[in-house]
Amino acid sequence: MERNAVEERVAQHYAGGIYAPDRAPEDMAIQSDTLFMFLMGEAGQCEDMEAWMVRMAEAMDRIQELMDVLEARAEEKEESGAA
Numbered sequence: 001m002e003r004n005a006v007e008e009r010v011a012q013h014y015a016g017g018i019y020a021p022d023r024a025p026e027d028m029a030i031q032s033d034t035l036f037m038f039l040m041g042e043a044g045q046c047e048d049m050e051a052w053m054v055r056m057a058e059a060m061d062r063i064q065e066l067m068d069v070l071e072a073r074a075e076e077k078e079e080s081g082a083a
Contacts, residue, residue, distance in 0.1 A: 006043040006052050014039060 003011065011019045014036055030036065046052040
């Protein structure tokens with residue numbers, strides 16, 4: 001499958017370029033790297049790096065919100081003595 005320009009840049013720079021076309025591992029290795037798959041999925045929907053950066057900022061905000069909620073719940077459980 002052909003990559004768009006944004007996907008190409010992400011692949012070139014993700015984890016030192018381990019999935020760049022000239023260093024691409026077996027497909028199974030790529031499929032098991034869910035972060036890379038997420039990043040490439042988002043990149044595939046973007047026309048340029050600016051759009052991708054906006055999508056990544058939104059994703060990071062949502063991830064941080066989720067982490068904050070889960071951390072607060074874990075702290076509540078610790079304080080109440082529940083496991």
